[in-house]
Amino acid sequence: MKAFFKKYLWDFIVLALVGVASLSVVLFMVLKPKTAGVSAGIFRQATLVMNVDLTKEAEERTISVEGTHSPMEITVKKGAIRISHSDCPSHYCVDQGWISNAGERVDCVYNGVYILIYGQGKEDFKI
Amino acid sequence: MKKWNVFKISFMAILLAMTIGLGYAESFIPSFWIPGIKPGFVNIIILVVLVEFGWFEALIIDLGKVFLVSLLRGSLFQMGFFMSLSGSMLSLLVMVLLYYFVKKLHLFSISAVGAVFHSLGQILVAVIYMETAGVFYYLPFLVLISICTGILMGLASQKIISTQVIEKLKRKHGLVNE
Structure with missing residues (x-):
């Protein structure tokens, strides 16, 4: 057993450092208290395209947004938003589904479009 | 090991075909929870080539895989292609540096x-x-997920190398200087 640890000492050190660092950040992100989003910002390459007030949405509606490659459809309902249609090859953005909590985001790298959800009093917050 | 004989050329072609098959199959894995998570089976072959043949051969296989998988998927010179290219090249660069200059690490942690x-x-x-x-x-x-899949793929390539199948083939076809 001792020989085993001695043989793989540096592997353990490297993997443990990277693993613990990423695990702690992931745990922080997963476990931090979630607050419902108030508004959502739709961006295309750092330019704000549209601000949606999620509290005021009565029924589901679809917004068309021009991406860098193709037009996209974004669906909004009360308290949640999602990318519902995109012509990107991977469709990761569509697969991600509804997002509703403050701080969450959905990205479509192919179209350069991303949606951020803001919490209370963070309407001007922008990454 | 600079010699390129018929065996090496055809063996590289087989390995490249395998990486394309694996890479293309992987591209159909849907995303759940976090976008873009893939097991990275291609890395098994890249590592085996790196160890058995060298960095230049690994670079050829890696570049060939990136170009041909994008070509198959019809996304050549689009975002997915550049992301794949950047990821592959950065990963290969780090693995080559670790493999040649850091002797303390084993293959699974390099992976x-x-x-x-x-x-x-x-x-x-x-x-x-x-x-x-x-x-x-x-x-x-x-x-976090990369570490887990990377260790698994590294262990798989260690297993392949430890069977010495490729070593025997290289010996048979005069690619080992004795």
Whole structure:
């Protein structure tokens, strides 16, 4: 057993450092208290395209947004938003589904479009 | 080992075909929870080539895989291609440096570190294109999963190398200087 640890000492050190660092950040992100989003910002390459007030949405509606490659459809309902249609090859953005909590985001790298959800009093917050 | 004989050329072609098959199959894996998570089976072959043949051969296989899988998927010179290229090259660079200059690490941890840098390279391209550092949001999740898949793929390639099948083939076809 001792020989085993001695043989793989540096592997353990490297993997443990990277693993613990990423695990702690992931745990922080997963476990931090979630607050419902108030508004959502739709961006295309750092330019704000549209601000949606999620509290005021009565029924589901679809917004068309021009991406860098193709037009996209974004669906909004009360308290949640999602990318519902995109012509990107991977469709990761569509697969991600509804997002509703403050701080969450959905990205479509192919179209350069991303949606951020803001919490209370963070309407001007922008990454 | 600079010699390129018929055996080596055809063997490389077989390995390249395998990486294309694996890479293309992987591209159909849907995303759940975190976008873009893949097991990275291609890395098994890249590592085996790196150990058995050298960095130049690994580079050829890696570049060939990136170009041909993109060509198959019809996404050549689009975002997915550049993300894949950046991830593969960064990961290969780190793995080559670790393999040749850091003798203390075993193959499975070299593979894990390579997988982490693969994620990093992809995220960097996304950050530059999207013009927002917010894409780094996904990095911790990707790094955590990269370590796990990287270790698994590294262990698989260690297993392949330890069977000495390729070693015997190289010996048979005069690629080992004795």
